[in-house]
Amino acid sequence: MSRVLNGGVNVRESTRRRVLEVIERLGYQPSHLAAALSRGTSRTVAILVPHLTRPATVERLAGALTVLDEQGYDTIVYNVDTPEQRDHHLTALTARHRADGVIVVSIRLAKPRIAAFRRAGVPIVTVDATAAGVPQTVIDDVAGGRLATAHLLGLGHRRIAFVGDAPRGPRRELGFTSSRSRLQGYRRELAEAGIEFDPQLVRQGSHSALVAAELAGELLRLPDPPTAIFAASDTQAMGVLSAAEQHGFPVPDRLSVVGFDDIESSALLNLSTVHQPLAQSGAEGARRLCGLLNGAKAKPLRQQLPLRMMQRTSSAGPAAAGSGGGGGTWPLPAGSGRRAHDRSRFSSHAWRRAADVMLPRRNEWCIEGALL
Amino acid sequence: MSRVLNGGVNVRESTRRRVLEVIERLGYQPSHLAAALSRGTSRTVAILVPHLTRPATVERLAGALTVLDEQGYDTIVYNVDTPEQRDHHLTALTARHRADGVIVVSIRLAKPRIAAFRRAGVPIVTVDATAAGVPQTVIDDVAGGRLATAHLLGLGHRRIAFVGDAPRGPRRELGFTSSRSRLQGYRRELAEAGIEFDPQLVRQGSHSALVAAELAGELLRLPDPPTAIFAASDTQAMGVLSAAEQHGFPVPDRLSVVGFDDIESSALLNLSTVHQPLAQSGAEGARRLCGLLNGAKAKPLRQQLPLRMMQRTSSAGPAAAGSGGGGGTWPLPAGSGRRAHDRSRFSSHAWRRAADVMLPRRNEWCIEGALL
DNA sequence: TTCCAGATTGGAATCGCTTCCAACAGGGAG
DNA sequence: CTCCCTGTTGGAAGCGATTCCAATCTGGAA
Numbered sequence: 001m002s003r004v005l006n007g008g009v010n011v012r013e014s015t016r017r018r019v020l021e022v023i024e025r026l027g028y029q030p031s032h033l034a035a036a037l038s039r040g041t042s043r044t045v046a047i048l049v050p051h052l053t054r055p056a057t058v059e060r061l062a063g064a065l066t067v068l069d070e071q072g073y074d075t076i077v078y079n080v081d082t083p084e085q086r087d088h089h090l091t092a093l094t095a096r097h098r099a100d101g102v103i104v105v106s107i108r109l110a111k112p113r114i115a116a117f118r119r120a121g122v123p124i125v126t127v128d129a130t131a132a133g134v135p136q137t138v139i140d141d142v143a144g145g146r147l148a149t150a151h152l153l154g155l156g157h158r159r160i161a162f163v164g165d166a167p168r169g170p171r172r173e174l175g176f177t178s179s180r181s182r183l184q185g186y187r188r189e190l191a192e193a194g195i196e197f198d199p200q201l202v203r204q205g206s207h208s209a210l211v212a213a214e215l216a217g218e219l220l221r222l223p224d225p226p227t228a229i230f231a232a233s234d235t236q237a238m239g240v241l242s243a244a245e246q247h248g249f250p251v252p253d254r255l256s257v258v259g260f261d262d263i264e265s266s267a268l269l270n271l272s273t274v275h276q277p278l279a280q281s282g283a284e285g286a287r288r289l290c291g292l293l294n295g296a297k298a299k300p301l302r303q304q305l306p307l308r309m310m311q312r313t314s315s316a317g318p319a320a321a322g323s324g325g326g327g328g329t330w331p332l333p334a335g336s337g338r339r340a341h342d343r344s345r346f347s348s349h350a351w352r353r354a355a356d357v358m359l360p361r362r363n364e365w366c367i368e369g370a371l372l
Numbered sequence: 373m374s375r376v377l378n379g380g381v382n383v384r385e386s387t388r389r390r391v392l393e394v395i396e397r398l399g400y401q402p403s404h405l406a407a408a409l410s411r412g413t414s415r416t417v418a419i420l421v422p423h424l425t426r427p428a429t430v431e432r433l434a435g436a437l438t439v440l441d442e443q444g445y446d447t448i449v450y451n452v453d454t455p456e457q458r459d460h461h462l463t464a465l466t467a468r469h470r471a472d473g474v475i476v477v478s479i480r481l482a483k484p485r486i487a488a489f490r491r492a493g494v495p496i497v498t499v500d501a502t503a504a505g506v507p508q509t510v511i512d513d514v515a516g517g518r519l520a521t522a523h524l525l526g527l528g529h530r531r532i533a534f535v536g537d538a539p540r541g542p543r544r545e546l547g548f549t550s551s552r553s554r555l556q557g558y559r560r561e562l563a564e565a566g567i568e569f570d571p572q573l574v575r576q577g578s579h580s581a582l583v584a585a586e587l588a589g590e591l592l593r594l595p596d597p598p599t600a601i602f603a604a605s606d607t608q609a610m611g612v613l614s615a616a617e618q619h620g621f622p623v624p625d626r627l628s629v630v631g632f633d634d635i636e637s638s639a640l641l642n643l644s645t646v647h648q649p650l651a652q653s654g655a656e657g658a659r660r661l662c663g664l665l666n667g668a669k670a671k672p673l674r675q676q677l678p679l680r681m682m683q684r685t686s687s688a689g690p691a692a693a694g695s696g697g698g699g700g701t702w703p704l705p706a707g708s709g710r711r712a713h714d715r716s717r718f719s720s721h722a723w724r725r726a727a728d729v730m731l732p733r734r735n736e737w738c739i740e741g742a743l744l
Numbered sequence: 745t746t747c748c749a750g751a752t753t754g755g756a757a758t759c760g761c762t763t764c765c766a767a768c769a770g771g772g773a774g
Numbered sequence: 775c776t777c778c779c780t781g782t783t784g785g786a787a788g789c790g791a792t793t794c795c796a797a798t799c800t801g802g803a804a
Contacts, residue, residue: 029466029467029468029492030467030468031409031467031468031469032467032468032469032470033405033408033409033414033469034409034469036405036409037403037405037406037408037409042405044448052430052433052434052437053430053431053434053636055427058424058425058430059425061424062424062425062451065424065449065450065451066451069450069451069457074448075448075449076416076446076447076448076449077437077447077448077449078437078441079434079437079438079441085441094401095401095402095403095404096401096402096403096404097403097404097405097406098404120401209640238637238640239640242640264425265610265637268581268610268611268614
């Protein structure tokens with residue numbers, strides 16, 4: 001009897017017990033499928049993520065899974081590395097009874113796609129991607145780019161390079177826009193500081209530490225190399241650090257490096273970076289989808305999460321600029337700027353005491369920015 | 373008409389066209405649920421992974437997803453951090469029509485659990501976990517421990533420590549056994565080399581770089597500190613590297629470090645480590661499950677994947693042992709042992725040229741071991 | 745032209761639930 | 775004592791495919 005298994009309202013206690021006993025005796029196992037079909041909903045959510053193995057993606061996914069699990073949803077994960085896979089799965093998800101709702105992470109949705117979901121009546125939300133008329137949880141990448149750049153300017157840097165990833169071929173990629181937006185923020189902040197934009201200092205390639213190292217190498221071999229590099233992601237920042245080591249540019253003494261995302265290993269490597277709440281973004285996306293599934297309306301369509309600058313030891317004032325980073329415009333807490341540390345061994349940047357690293361501490365400043 | 377949509381045998385071309393036309397006109401969308409119910413299978417697989425955010429876990433998951441996706445299965449992912457979550461999901465998966473099959477990664481399955489799955493007729497395979505009577509894709513952790521230890525012995529080390537993770541409270545954890553097995557391999561190899569086991573050199577704590585750094589710190593503060601540390605995972609090896617830096621033990625000059633797993637960042641950090649095919653393990657598990665779902669029998673119940681020693685620059689002969697590691701018993705390729713590199717700056721270990729790092733190269737030796 | 749095997753097609757039965765509705769049992773009010 | 779309202783329970787009607795099976799078409803052979 002359905003009433004016993006589910007929200008047993010109006011069932012006499014004796015009956016309940018009797019039914020349960022029979023169920024036990026017959027070894028009855030309810031069929032999830034049959035229940036779902038007759039109910040009209042499977043309590044299943046699909047999540048589409050690009051490049052699952054990237055640390056930032058995983059953190060988002062984990063955040064979403066936690067919430068969906070709590071809410072009793074099963075989560076089907078689609079990992080997508082190519083536009084073909086993306087299209088294939090998005091098309092399939094439009095079908096009825098495939099998933100109660102869909103979360104799309106970091107992937108740009110074309111207008112017709114969005115329309116198809118609306119037509120099919122399948123609720124959809126995005127995380128880290130904008131899409132017209134779709135509830136979305138995002139960050140302000142432009143502001144993030146400014147935050148990083150402002151940080152370096154504040155330390156006294158004037159020759160700041162950018163290493164990012166951008167689609168090369170036309171439409172061959174999944175349409176990530178974050179790197180471009182961060183570059184935009186970088187340019188705006190430079191402009192406001194009255195520094196002329198130097199195209200030579202901007203290098204873009206595919207998203208990998210390897211390629212980033214290559215690009216950083218080009219920068220460091222310039223006749224007048226930059227004193228700081230802002231990388232569009234922590235992964236790329238690691239490539240930059242690698243190149244710095246390779247080319248004999250001690251960090252942060254001859255080169256400051258700032259990343260973006262604040263993935264776990266960044267703390268271990270003492271990488272200064274723009275922190276974005278990755279797990280939280282996934283969790284928020286999931287929470288909003290659950291809201292939609294419960295019939296709620298997505299109140300503000302766009303939910304923007306805060307960013308903050310995590311200053312660690314991969315960034316400091318430029319050697320040539322004298323001590324202290326006081327020349328900049330960014331308001332740093334007293335005591336920031338060039339950090340007192342053993343400069344004779346440039347590796348002292350990396351592998352500081354891990355216990356100090358994992359949580360905010362005295363020599364790690366969090367600068368709030370873009371608070372919604 | 374079902375025949376048109378599916379394997380349309382015996383359908384006249386004109387009829388097919390007519391049906392398709394009507395489908396188009398009515399905007400008909402087949403119901404996945406109804407199809408699944410009547411078919412009796414949903415073409416859905418569940419995968420249970422512990423600690424999703426760990427790099428090794430993600431690689432396994434990604435490997436499995438790739439195969440399952442190719443085979444047309446939807447994959448429900450359950451991330452499990454506690455025994456309660458594990459039990460909850462495993463119980464749920466025993467129900468009918470929940471998932472066609474289940475992949476369990478790294479989690480120990482109790483006997484009654486296995487029996488329950490068998491009784492329910494739900495095929496199950498494990499990856500990186502042994503379970504009586506269950507098809508499993510594993511590695512030989514003991515052999516891996518020996519491989520790492522033999523590598524260090526071969527370099528001339530005699531005082532080799534171990535840092536690993538082990539359950540502290542009774543049964544509070546998910547039952548990972550790899551660290552213990554690797555420790556066992558370490559002990560056996562030492563014994564065979566005629567080196568007495570020193571309990572002081574074995575430290576165990578929870579699985580995190582932070583804790584590992586703590587433990588390594590204790591080791592390095594010993595009156596007679598080890599010249600090499602074997603960490604039970606790359607994550608922990610990173611903690612060890614951090615501690616080495618912190619305590620002024622240049623790597624590899626005063627301390628060699630070897631990890632286990634060969635996750636992506638290990639290559640970037642030039643960490644010597646025991647490579648295990650992570651993505652492949654997930655893929656193989658998935659492949660075997662698909663086999664079971666197609667009615668095949670799991671031929672050899674246990675499938676063992678090969679390990680190999682990746683020698684990078686975090687390990688070299690001990691300073692006190694003179695040049696060359698010829699004193700050991702492990703057959704190293706000519707040219708191995710202490711590597712020629714700038715010893716005046718101990719950071720030269722980290723951040724070598726990334727392009728060199730990602731693929732096997734002249735100064736990265738792969739030592740095959742435990743080939744099934 | 746008639747008949748029959750094989751190709752097509754329409755329709756009923758099924759997959760197990762959820763849900764709605766009608767039937768029924770009690771018990772207090774009239 | 776009868777009536778009516780509420781609390782319970784049994785049973786039928788979907789949910790929307792798949793899958794048989796029987797009915798109908800075909801076309802070629804007789």
